[in-house]
Amino acid sequence: MNDLELYQYALFLLSRRDYGRAELFARMKRRMYEKNDRIIDELLIERVLAKLDEQHFLDDDRVVSLLMQSYVRKGYGPLRIKQELRQKGFIEALIETHLENVEVDWFEKAIEVRTKKFGDDLPSDFKEKSKQVRYLQSRGFFGDMIYEQFKN
Structure with missing residues (x-):
């Protein structure tokens, strides 16, 4: 693959959605591996990324x-x-x-997420409370954000 082909591939990717530099580097590296007889030229990829950076396509x-x-x-x-x-x-x-x-009240967001999934009523038994706590943990909320809801 040459500069132009790799540049056009990068523009194709960026025309569909925004990519971060590291993610675009990985995609271009994989493409080069597939199309270039398993030979990867990371300097070429860096040059193309630098060109995209100069043109403000990467941010x-x-x-x-x-x-x-x-x-x-x-x-x-x-x-x-x-x-x-x-x-x-x-x-x-x-x-x-x-x-x-970011302008988010994470405590309010945790309440909103729990309410959307489980309704307004707080759980009365331990099993249901544990289920809701696990759900909020899997969504990425801190313990104090979660347990604040169940204080009563």
């Missing part, structure tokens, strides 16, 4: 912001959001900055 800050909004709408808590963004290859400092600046 990790914007992508993290958009993903953060999406994950909040889906009802994810801060722990889950952090995990999802780390898996996409974003740096910890960028993730932390966006989590600090």
